[in-house]
Amino acid sequence: DIQMTQSPSSLSASIGDRVTITCRASQNIFSFLNWYQQRSGKAPKLLIYAASNLQSGVPSKFSGSGSGTDFTLTISSLQPEDFATYYCQQSLTTPYSFGQGTKLEIK
Amino acid sequence: VQLVESEGGLEQPGGSLRLSCAASGFSFNTYAMSWVRQAPGKGVEWVSSISDTGDGTYYADSVKGRFTISRDNSKNTLFLQMNSLRVEDTAIYYCAKETNHYGSGIFDYWGQGVLVTVSS
Numbered sequence: 001d002i003q004m005t006q007s008p009s010s011l012s013a014s015i016g017d018r019v020t021i022t023c024r025a026s027q028n029i030f031s032f033l034n035w036y037q038q039r040s041g042k043a044p045k046l047l048i049y050a051a052s053n054l055q056s057g058v059p060s061k062f063s064g065s066g067s068g069t070d071f072t073l074t075i076s077s078l079q080p081e082d083f084a085t086y087y088c089q090q091s092l093t094t095p096y097s098f099g100q101g102t103k104l105e106i107k
Numbered sequence: 108v109q110l111v112e113s114e115g116g117l118e119q120p121g122g123s124l125r126l127s128c129a130a131s132g133f134s135f136n137t138y139a140m141s142w143v144r145q146a147p148g149k150g151v152e153w154v155s156s157i158s159d160t161g162d163g164t165y166y167a168d169s170v171k172g173r174f175t176i177s178r179d180n181s182k183n184t185l186f187l188q189m190n191s192l193r194v195e196d197t198a199i200y201y202c203a204k205e206t207n208h209y210g211s212g213i214f215d216y217w218g219q220g221v222l223v224t225v226s227s
Contacts, residue, residue, distance in 0.1 A: 001168075032212070034212075034213055034214075036214075038151075043201050043217035043218065043219060043220055044143075044151060044201075044214070044217060045217070046213065046214060046215050049206070049213045049215075087150065089151075089153075089214075090212075091211060091212025091213050092212075093212075094165045094210075094212070095153055095165075095167045095168065096153040096156075096212045097153065098150055098152065098153070099150070100150050101150050101151070
């Protein structure tokens, strides 16, 4: 099975900051990597698919990059609604696996 | 797109529960569907997927042999039959739409989730 590891597990930032979250796969997953945002008490929401493709309706402040085993999610100009938990997920093969999550908090 | 799960509930260990998810706003019979769960305060875990026709089904090892995913395309409904429930199955269960017919593993729409509690 493919293990996904995110870093950091939590992150404090201020309004207007730019932040980067890292995700590492235990084996080559090419570009089969997706990013989700989960606000408190809500279902996850797809932000980025296939490593770098912005899901329809998602603001361009979110961007993804990487391939193989190392990936990043970057969020620019943080606003209050961006403070949430972010998950990476590999979709190369079942069992589909998620990272443990990165909780983005207001400093 | 709208995905509405049925009410979850409280069940004893060893018991059974059937979840359903009513889909609308898209051509249900042309997309793979999945169940994903999240234990209280924990991360997200994929549970099971089913292809558009129902011919292909896939399970996490943690539920294989106990859970069965199915769908009724005539009623635009997805199901998850959960048997031999364990305390560790306690979670919010989400149904999720995938982005193609056979199973992309990309979950572009999610239901609101239902809480399943397994406890004696």
